[in-house]
Amino acid sequence: MPKRTDLSDTFCPVGRSAELLGDRAVLLILRDLFFGNRRFEVIAANTGLGPQLVSARLKRLESEGVVERRAYQERPVRHEYWLTAKGKDLFGVLYAMRGWAERWAYRDGETGGGSAMRYIHRACGSDVGTALVCPGCGETLGYGDLKGEPSPELRAEQARRGRSESARR
Amino acid sequence: MPKRTDLSDTFCPVGRSAELLGDRAVLLILRDLFFGNRRFEVIAANTGLGPQLVSARLKRLESEGVVERRAYQERPVRHEYWLTAKGKDLFGVLYAMRGWAERWAYRDGETGGGSAMRYIHRACGSDVGTALVCPGCGETLGYGDLKGEPSPELRAEQARRGRSESARR
DNA sequence: CATAGTAACTATGATAATCATAGTGACAAG
DNA sequence: CTTGTCACTATGATTATCATAGTTACTATG
Structure with missing residues (x-):
């Protein structure tokens, strides 16, 4: 899509949340995170979303401070995605x-x-x-x-x- | 986008709502409707969305039974969009x-x-x-x-x- | 030590949704 | 009879999303 008007700095609180939550993939990923699924592959399988969409959305959620990437093992490094306080409040x-x-x-x-x-x-x-x-x-x-x-x-x-x-x- | 897997018949309730609510435009239009704006042009102006997006989303909301089209005058016919009970419950x-x-x-x-x-x-x-x-x-x-x-x-x-x-x- | 397996991605090309802009139809007012 | 209003529809460029395949970096098994 073309650059749509960004609403993250509107004064309307619904507008601000809509910027993040007005997205099917974000909602489905959040559902899985609340359900306790924290692994990339599990989330991708459960939501039915392609890996690049899951990857892109998890990055967005992380940059918004809703999700936190935590390594659960080194060698090879593997990550899990955890909801932050801001995320849990969703x-x-x-x-x-x-x-x-x-x-x-x-x-x-x-x-x-x-x-x-x-x-x-x-x-x-x-x-x-x-x-x-x-x-x-x-x-x-x-x-x-x-x-x-x-x-x-x-x-x-x-x-x-x-x-x-x-x-x- | 390509045809994405439709989630309106998943058993997961969040999946079902995500199909409707996981959309920026839908959220913004709903916000306006709850705010009391019922006219097409007002909604388009307030949300900053183009008329064809507003038109498409209002049609979807209507077909989902969330919104009702009511004529508020004949000659020329002009319509307003009202939230149904299902819509108000959002x-x-x-x-x-x-x-x-x-x-x-x-x-x-x-x-x-x-x-x-x-x-x-x-x-x-x-x-x-x-x-x-x-x-x-x-x-x-x-x-x-x-x-x-x-x-x-x-x-x-x-x-x-x-x-x-x-x-x- | 070579093959298979696993987790978490990235790359590619086709398809479809969104945007900005302009235009239409039906009527009312001046 | 021109201008204005409301509620749209049409068009073409841009970009997001999808399915599929490939990559990286390891571990485990035979």
């Missing part, structure tokens, strides 16, 4: 997206009755549904407070992705 | 994006001390900051409960956009 955005989709983006019965991704409040054990405040104990929910549980359907899909990736070689 | 996502940006995307003092966009809880009058639950009365916050107040800096920028748009003719 949980609210992803959680809101997930909530909206759970409420609107599935046809009846498509998820087998429940949520595609269940979230359990670690502190009290309640299923929080898509709430912002725990329906069990009333606490405000943030990253770390919740434990994600993919539905059997979602788990199966993830397994399929992993397999077809490794089957290609 | 407020949580935009609000989370705004909150994140307010916390992380400004250098010190850039906003003149406060938020770029203040939100006031209509019911009790408190400034909610970037909270999900009103710090004054403890109520959960959703679209309609809040009144947005752009900072002087943001207001000035919006005025500038409007002017430079009309000055081009």
